[in-house]
Amino acid sequence: MRITENRYGKSGVRVARVVRHQDRHEMHEMTVAIQIEGDFDSSYSEGDNSKVLPTDTMKNTVYAFAAGPEAAQPESFALLLARHFVSTQPQVHRASVEVQCQPWQRNGRFSFSGSGPLRRTASVTAEGASETVEAGIADYLLLKTTGSAFAGFVKDSYTTLAETQDRLFATSLDARWRYRGEDISMDTNWWDTSWHAVMKLLTETFAEHESKSVQHTLYAMGEAVLAECDHVSRIHLTMPNKHYLPVDLRPFGLSNANEVFVPTDEPHGLIEAVLEQ
Amino acid sequence: MRITENRYGKSGVRVARVVRHQDRHEMHEMTVAIQIEGDFDSSYSEGDNSKVLPTDTMKNTVYAFAAGPEAAQPESFALLLARHFVSTQPQVHRASVEVQCQPWQRNGRFSFSGSGPLRRTASVTAEGASETVEAGIADYLLLKTTGSAFAGFVKDSYTTLAETQDRLFATSLDARWRYRGEDISMDTNWWDTSWHAVMKLLTETFAEHESKSVQHTLYAMGEAVLAECDHVSRIHLTMPNKHYLPVDLRPFGLSNANEVFVPTDEPHGLIEAVLEQ
Amino acid sequence: MRITENRYGKSGVRVARVVRHQDRHEMHEMTVAIQIEGDFDSSYSEGDNSKVLPTDTMKNTVYAFAAGPEAAQPESFALLLARHFVSTQPQVHRASVEVQCQPWQRNGRFSFSGSGPLRRTASVTAEGASETVEAGIADYLLLKTTGSAFAGFVKDSYTTLAETQDRLFATSLDARWRYRGEDISMDTNWWDTSWHAVMKLLTETFAEHESKSVQHTLYAMGEAVLAECDHVSRIHLTMPNKHYLPVDLRPFGLSNANEVFVPTDEPHGLIEAVLEQ
């Protein structure tokens, strides 16, 4: 018997950082997950903890590092943490850090309102000097009321779906895009600007695309990002098809001119692809 | 043995209504819950269904009424439904309708992004000709980074909390306010304008109040609404105290100038009050 | 303007108590919510905290009292806590304590597995010497595959539901029953025995009743408890109708002999009643 994979770490580490400028405060709230891999077989097979950095220590490290300026952006914060674990613990061969941001929108100089369910994400892997940085979004709800068709598909003996030239198209986008290695730095402004540039492309392409299927629009969104953003080398898009079913109002003496729908959560389509250049 | 209370209805009725103008579409998505009370004892004690309107019929009624213009605002939609059940089914003495709106923000003429967790709500009760309309919000996350103290409280043998003059104050506001009966109408613009006026007062008062406690700020928020909005007669505010705990960074050789916090979900304070004028 | 209602307290206070016998351990895990009412108007209107017991102190009190033997049952634990707040803080006129138990089933002498979603609950209100104790259950999933009809109901112009003599009946029972005042004590065995007796009646009656509607079965279940349990004076039952919809398999050349269903969460019927003797 052998151990063919193993990793461990701390998840759900919530931390908030307030930056107190004279005239206004910044509010950064994040949830961090850390996973490390390395020379840990004996901890499993023998209960030998001599190389085990406790996950409680990882949590403390998140709190301590939150005091630094890198905590203002999830990419730089994740980088700082991942580098720490691979550089200070020789038995650690690989450290992965995921950060999810709780979005707070400014209401006043010292006051904010929470929004969501969309969360900005960052994911960093450090393996010696080799580092990968992916930014992303999770649970970004998008809907369009026209410009979406689905026709010309395969029919078999279990097919009952009608073809349509005009349906509601709703999704909850998860996206992760990878930055080229030469762009990795601690420049927090760069990370922020880059994230917003990608988000703008994803949002606008979804709105404007004449969709023949979820697959078709997913591709167009990824293509827009790779075409416009030279510093992005790869994008992974996951798009559920959150069905809005037209209601048959005829039993009640009414017609439904594509106006009344039942939103459903399950079952849902689920489409994903990775695009690279 | 006797039945001292009973009610039944349909919950979780999700419906979406698209209004298709030439140059742009409106998107309205709601979740409706209906409860009726009346002469139903025999359905419980005898299994006599002769007066029972099926909850499936209530669901269909929601779908059918969603085709009308009242569906553009939750208050008018709830009113329409509540009036229908008390006026068409004589055994129904009271109908209560709750509507929660899924917020969709416009991204383009035909395209939207979802936001939350805040939801606009409406709650209508019809009892013969007597009607009550309450508007509200649920899960409105608010946070301020200064302007919040908590001191001068009771100490007993279980008290360990330190007094503070400057803490983070975060809450998830639930509010319901009642409109005066003379304002009840099917004027959808009026409902929309009134809701936004109350929301602006709640948001600004939270931001600007010099808080001595959650109770103190809750009262100020309700007072602002009752003072400014003549058409509101009553407001019910519920405010959890979502604690952000300052982290002790001294074990790591660092100080924490009120900058690094651990956000927690549980346990949480929970404060509520009803104000009337 | 006046405050017409107010209360505050601490919710989501989780605590676990291990009782370490020589040969086996007991595991009790609870989530506690405390709410108090009383002479607190000035804390709202003036920010005067001189009568305010901090909710953090309530949390500490839960932890401290968890060390006592009363923590072995939710009713006695809630009683102990409610009595403490009304008896030690004269400004408190009423204290309400809700306890939910996380069920742990024994796997070994010192080992357990968690179950659910059913949770045992207790709810105590103390108002001076007047005390009310309600035990209950939350999220008790029950399903029967036959013995359930729904027919003879009202039809209107929105009715499309077919009558049925044999449907699946699934619910998620919430029940709360009130014990007579003379039975209120710190006898933990009594509370445990009484809870299990009621649960047995609810479970068996659901299984055996020939149901004409959810209302009909709800009544039978409450009637069984009030008839058999002299120490119960009142029971409040809430039963969603969790619909299992038969699938039309004819498009696929198959018949469905009441065997294949789609379980749905929304929309759902919701039926409730209070029975007293």
Next chain:
Amino acid sequence: MRITENRYGKSGVRVARVVRHQDRHEMHEMTVAIQIEGDFDSSYSEGDNSKVLPTDTMKNTVYAFAAGPEAAQPESFALLLARHFVSTQPQVHRASVEVQCQPWQRNGRFSFSGSGPLRRTASVTAEGASETVEAGIADYLLLKTTGSAFAGFVKDSYTTLAETQDRLFATSLDARWRYRGEDISMDTNWWDTSWHAVMKLLTETFAEHESKSVQHTLYAMGEAVLAECDHVSRIHLTMPNKHYLPVDLRPFGLSNANEVFVPTDEPHGLIEAVLEQ
């Protein structure tokens, strides 16, 4: 630009199957997710749906196949579905089917109560004639009140955790184990017996192991399964460390003999490994 990965399918397909024997009924409730991969690039890049089997058809296939005897066990049901998609649609190179079972425990001949959060799972991948079957469990809550230590670990400048010889150990086990290819069949009894045999080993090993860490116990559990079950070739175990923190009762004049704990959900440790033989 190129598509380097893509897949699509239907998730959240809920279906219930009642088997109606004369004297008792069986209740099977499952949630199915299907994903297919193959020759689909043109659907993304061109919006060409000519090879796209709609996800709605996949849903219908689940309903239709639920009428067959294979639906009595998740492994055989998943196999049937996966084989269908690869054998009837030549453009499909790979089909993956995940099934999660909602556990219903028998209360009577025709009556059941739901339990959880534990769910039995099955996961099948078909790639031409090559098939992989994994059975598993999700969200299996396990807790032991003694027999768990954590000491001898690495200390760095962020470590504050004290060593302990006796802590509470709680987890929510996710496990997936792979059966050898020669055991793959439609024998529903075999799947059921095998699943229960693995569950018994996991449960007993957790209860009896003298744990030096979560890693140590995870390994012992996997080792027990691989040693005892010849038909299992691989097991993947994921175990969060759900921390129960001892409460310091000294401020209240009490001692805590390892009896009173605060259960916490976040942050939590997260340990995983794959064992193979």
